[in-house]
Ligand SMILES: O=P(O)(O)O[C@H]1O[C@H](CO)[C@@H](O)[C@H]1O
């Protein structure tokens with residue numbers, strides 16, 4: 001057991017899908033994995049291990065925001081030997097040509113979080129990026145499934161409800177596709193501890209158009225993204 005995960009050594013696969021929502025983790029385990037077993041319920045942040053096409057895969061809730069995601073990413077890699085983490089999350093689109101339900105792969109993640117400023121004493125603006133091999137595999141997996149996938153940069157924000165929508169406009173001018181709340185921390189921690197990371201997102205909101213999915217769709221409406229994530233996770237098995 002680690003402090004925040006109840007699994008024993010060996011309970012967690014080397015390949016982990018990381019949704020923010022623990023109930024999405026449960027839905028994925030019950031819907032897609034064979035022989036899924038729940039290895040943790042600590043703090044209600046559910047984690048399951050099963051198989052996808054015969055390969056062991058885990059799916060672990062990581063919570064909302066970078067402090068929470070950092071804890072799970074750190075413990076998965078350092079205490080359970082996890083080699084690759086694929087975040088599968090919801091996001092708010094900034095790009096006008098994105099629509100609800102579209103799938104994005106985040107090549108890099110700008111952030112307003114202070115965590116990396118602290119890491120580098122404010123002397124370097126570290127650029128958290130996806131693992132190129134996972135990114136390429138995800139694009140190929142999406143193409144094979146016939147699901148369009150948009151690759152580009154995103155924003156990992158500390159706040160869901162922003163007081164600075166003007167910053168979102170500026171970021172959109174620089175090609176930032178969407179905003180979510182975990183990717184920069186996951187990419188940074190994976191890089192630090194020599195694991196691979198990728199973030200795949202489904203557009204659940206359009207920030208500029210004021211469109212939004214309901215909570216049930218956010219929990220159980222992301223099948224296309226989940227299949228891309230699972231196929232990417234097992235591609236090198
Ligand atoms: O749907 P998940 O994976 O939780 O991701 C997004 O949704 C939450 C906010 O509603 C934040 O965690 C954000 O990153």
Ligand SMILES: O=c1cc[nH]c(=O)[nH]1
Nearest residue numbers: 090091092180181205
């Ligand atoms: O962080 C997030 C996630 C989904 N939708 C948003 O608008 N923001």
